[in-house]
Every structure is written in structure tokens, then in C-alpha cells.
Amino acid sequence: MHPLRSQSRRFLLPAAAVILACGACSEDPSGGGVPLGEEQRGIATFYDANGSGNCSYAPTGDLMVAAMNTPQYANSAACGQCVDITGPQGSVRVRIVDRCPECAAGHLDLSREAFARIAEMRLGRVDITWTPVSCDVAGNIEYHFKDGSNPWWTAIQVRNHRLPIQKLEWRRGTGGWQEVRRESYNYFVNDSGMGDGPFDIRVTAPDGQQLEDTLTRVLDDGSVEGSGQFR
Structure with a gap:
């Protein structure tokens, strides 16, 4: 030692x-x-x-x-x-x-x-x-659902991002965007869940860049690749 x-x-x-x-x-x-x-x-x-x-x-x-x-x-x-x-x-x-x-x-x-x-x-x-x-990463961002996530309690982590994640929002259909609370263990947690899906996710970088994706359903300890990456 x-x-x-x-x-x-x-x-x-x-x-x-x-x-x-x-x-x-x-x-x-x-x-x-x-x-x-x-x-x-x-x-x-x-x-x-x-x-x-x-x-x-x-x-x-x-x-x-x-x-x-x-x-x-x-x-x-x-x-x-x-x-x-x-x-x-x-x-x-x-x-x-x-x-x-x-x-x-x-x-x-x-x-x-x-x-x-x-x-x-x-x-x-x-x-x-x-x-x-800026991180030198390959490919698109990734959304990872925490173990235990379900339609009634949903926790999402953003991975493989070139820039830091300032905030994460979600919406269903044509409804308005709702910001999701960030926890100190690096998950965005919606205590009332996001339902059965599909639903939209929007993440924002500190410089204002935004990425939007439609996720088909909530996963339990599973990941989904996004459709884009920050510049």
C-alpha cells in the first residue's frame, strides 16, 4: 500500500x-x-x-x-x-x-x-x-433502461454521447414535452412511468443541440440505439 x-x-x-x-x-x-x-x-x-x-x-x-x-x-x-x-x-x-x-x-x-x-x-x-x-465516440447515442424499469416506473440513462447531457424530456403523441428528473446516480427517473409506448425522447446538450428519438416500449435492463449523435 x-x-x-x-x-x-x-x-x-x-x-x-x-x-x-x-x-x-x-x-x-x-x-x-x-x-x-x-x-x-x-x-x-x-x-x-x-x-x-x-x-x-x-x-x-x-x-x-x-x-x-x-x-x-x-x-x-x-x-x-x-x-x-x-x-x-x-x-x-x-x-x-x-x-x-x-x-x-x-x-x-x-x-x-x-x-x-x-x-x-x-x-x-x-x-x-x-x-x-468533446468525446471522440463512434456511432449514435444510446438509451439504457435501468433494471426494474417498467411502464409505471421508468429510469433512462443516456450513453455514448459526445457532449454532456444537460436534460432529458419525454412526450406521448402530440402532448407537450415533460422534463424528467435527474438523479445523482446518472439516471433520469419518471416515478409515474412512461406507459406502454411508443413515446418520444429528447435530450439536450449544454450548447443547445438536441436529439429526438421515438422509443417503442420500456425495457427492463435493456438498451436502444438512438438515431443520431451530437456534432
């Missing part, structure tokens, strides 16, 4: 040092996340990541991933966002898959594999700059 390892799974920086390192960091707990292209300053640490975490993604073989600090996690608005990080010995692009509960604004907790791209592992924590960027 590394000598800097705390009792939790993550490296911690003393509170005063966090304030100094992140004095220029923006905090947005309202749900908007950090805007694309807005450079942040902070620190990087590492943990034993496997691609899963608070964003409710499955473990993955691509371990260029990270956990976002709690203020800038923004109630899961950061989930799936890509971030370019520059450290003392290199740079790396990661995808946000988790939340670091004890991390202050500006702090990113990286997988071991990602941390090794920017610094020597023995350092444990290093100063970084980081910038949210």
Missing part, C-alpha cells in the same frame, strides 16, 4: 492545500457541470478504478477514466464527459465515470493507468490543469 494512502480508497490533500490549488476553480452544484473548453486548475490523485462507480456504468476495459469532485459532479451532469488533463510529466484524456465524495472543486481522482500518463506514481498527488472536451 502506498504510504500516502488514506483509510478511504483515495488520496486526500489537506483542506487548506485544496483551497490554494483550486482558488481559480469554478463550482457549479446546480446541475450544469463545467463548460466545454473552460480550463480548470486543481490536483490529481488516483484510485483502483474499473470503469464503474457513481455514474452507474458497467466496468470497462478502457481504464482512461476518472472520478469528478463533488461540486463539479453537478448531480451527475459530469457523467460521460471527457476531460483533457495536463500534469507534470504528460497529458491524458479521461472519461468521467464516478464521483469523489471528499474531493473539493478542481480535484480529479484518476485511475492508476491514467495517473501514470501524467506523473510518477510515487508522488500520489500532483498539480494539474484540466479542460472538458
